[in-house]
Amino acid sequence: MAIRNQLSGSSRTTTTRASVFGRERGDETTRWCRIRRVGARRAPDRRDARVRAGLNPSSSDLARWCDALDLDDVPRTLDDVRSAYRRTMLQKHPDAGGSEAAAMAAIEAREGLARALASGRELRSAREALEDPFSATALEIEFDGARWAFVDETRCVGEANCSASCARKAPRSFERASDTGSARALEREPPVEDGAEAYDEWVAATQCPMNCVHFVTRRQRDYLSGVLENARTGAASWADASALASELIARADYNNGREAGRRAADAHG
Structure with a gap:
C-alpha cells in the first residue's frame, strides 16, 4: 500500500510531505511531489517507446x-x-x-x-x-548493498521497555538515545560487513518485536535520519514523520531487494 501511495500523487500524501519538510526542506517537498505526479502519469509501454x-x-x-x-x-x-x-x-x-x-x-x-x-x-x-535515494533509477546507478542499520524511532517502544532490545543484543551497533529513550543505530563508517558483530546486528533486527530495525543504503539512512530529526526538533509531528518513514522504508525494502537480486543475477549470468 505504501508503494502504491508513493505513485498515486494523492493530496493526503502530498500534505504529509509538506508538513514533514515544510520548514527545512520545502524544495525537496516540491521535488518529491513532482516525482509522484510524473510517476502516476507514465504508462510502462509509453515509456518503453520513448526510450x-x-x-x-x-x-x-x-x-x-x-x-x-x-x-x-x-x-x-x-x-x-x-x-x-x-x-x-x-x-x-x-x-x-x-x-x-x-x-x-x-x-x-x-x-x-x-x-x-x-x-x-x-x-x-x-x-x-536519480536524486531520489529510494528510487530504482538511483539504485541502478549507485547501490552499496543496503548495509547501514536504521531504527525507525517512531515505532520503537523504548529501549528500556523492549523485551528484545537491539541496544542490548548488539551494543556496538545500537544505543539508547538520550533524548527520546528509543533505540538508535550508531553511525559507523564503514558499516559492519561480517563476523560476530554483523551477526548480532542481524539477530537484533530479526528479533525486534516492533519491526523497527532495517538495513538501508547510506543515502537512504541519511534521508530517513533527517525525517526523524525534524520530528525531534518540532519541525514536523511524530505522526507525520512516522507515516513518511514507513512509506520510505517500504520503498527501500522493495527497491533494494530488486536491485540486489538484479546484480546477483548479472554476476552469475
Missing part, C-alpha cells in the same frame, strides 16, 4: 553519456553539453592521442543528451529520479 525513440533516456543511458563526457552530473543546458563535448574531444580525439572508441562515445553522448534536453520534461524527470 527506444531516444526521447526519455534510461538511467543506464544517462550514466554512460555522462561518463563519456566526464560529467559528474546530468547537464542542465545545451551549452553545458557542448562545453563538455569540446573538452572531451580535446583529450580523447585520435588526433590528440585518444582512441576512436572514446571519440565515438563522446559523439553519442553529445547527441543523446542534446536530444533529451530538447524534450525538456523527460530529462528533468530522469534527473529527479
Whole structure:
C-alpha cells in the first residue's frame, strides 16, 4: 500500500510531505511531489517507446553519456553539453592521442543528451529520479548493498521497555538515545560487513518485536535520519514523520531487494 501511495500523487500524501519538510526542506517537498505526479502519469509501454525513440533516456543511458563526457552530473543546458563535448574531444580525439572508441562515445553522448534536453520534461524527470535515494533509477546507478542499520524511532517502544532490545543484543551497533529513550543505530563508517558483530546486528533486527530495525543504503539512512530529526526538533509531528518513514522504508525494502537480486543475477549470468 505504501508503494502504491508513493505513485498515486494523492493530496493526503502530498500534505504529509509538506508538513514533514515544510520548514527545512520545502524544495525537496516540491521535488518529491513532482516525482509522484510524473510517476502516476507514465504508462510502462509509453515509456518503453520513448526510450527506444531516444526521447526519455534510461538511467543506464544517462550514466554512460555522462561518463563519456566526464560529467559528474546530468547537464542542465545545451551549452553545458557542448562545453563538455569540446573538452572531451580535446583529450580523447585520435588526433590528440585518444582512441576512436572514446571519440565515438563522446559523439553519442553529445547527441543523446542534446536530444533529451530538447524534450525538456523527460530529462528533468530522469534527473529527479536519480536524486531520489529510494528510487530504482538511483539504485541502478549507485547501490552499496543496503548495509547501514536504521531504527525507525517512531515505532520503537523504548529501549528500556523492549523485551528484545537491539541496544542490548548488539551494543556496538545500537544505543539508547538520550533524548527520546528509543533505540538508535550508531553511525559507523564503514558499516559492519561480517563476523560476530554483523551477526548480532542481524539477530537484533530479526528479533525486534516492533519491526523497527532495517538495513538501508547510506543515502537512504541519511534521508530517513533527517525525517526523524525534524520530528525531534518540532519541525514536523511524530505522526507525520512516522507515516513518511514507513512509506520510505517500504520503498527501500522493495527497491533494494530488486536491485540486489538484479546484480546477483548479472554476476552469475
